[in-house]
Amino acid sequence: MSTRTPKKNTALLRIQTMAYINKSQQLKQIKRLEDRSFAGIIEAAINLEPEENRWRIYEALKKQSSTMVGMNARYAELRTKEHYQVMVDFIDWMLDKAQVPEVEAPDDDLPDEEE
Secondary structure, X not given: OOOOOOOOOHHHHHHHHHHHHHOOHHHHHHXXXXXXXXXXXXXXXXXXXXXXXXXXXXXXHHHHHHHOOHHHOOOHHHOOHHHHHHHHHHHHHHHHHOOOOOOOOOHHHOOOOOO
């Protein structure tokens, strides 16, 4: 007997994602101004495999969103702390919904200790 991981319901995840976005004025604004980039982040999170490394995925998606929100945003309206924070929270929520297990930050990403 095989021990396959059950397939996630991506249709349900898309519905939940749109409901989550529609509850936030900032997320709706990000979606309106950065539709293609925002859709890319959503698709990347939806299509993740549960055994992937959450920390690395989180960091990659955060980096991918860095030109969408916060101080490096293309649109002045999205250059706020609030837009940045709502995007970070959204990425974390998406990873939870995609059922990517939490892991600690890898040691190679931590600064060296001084002796």
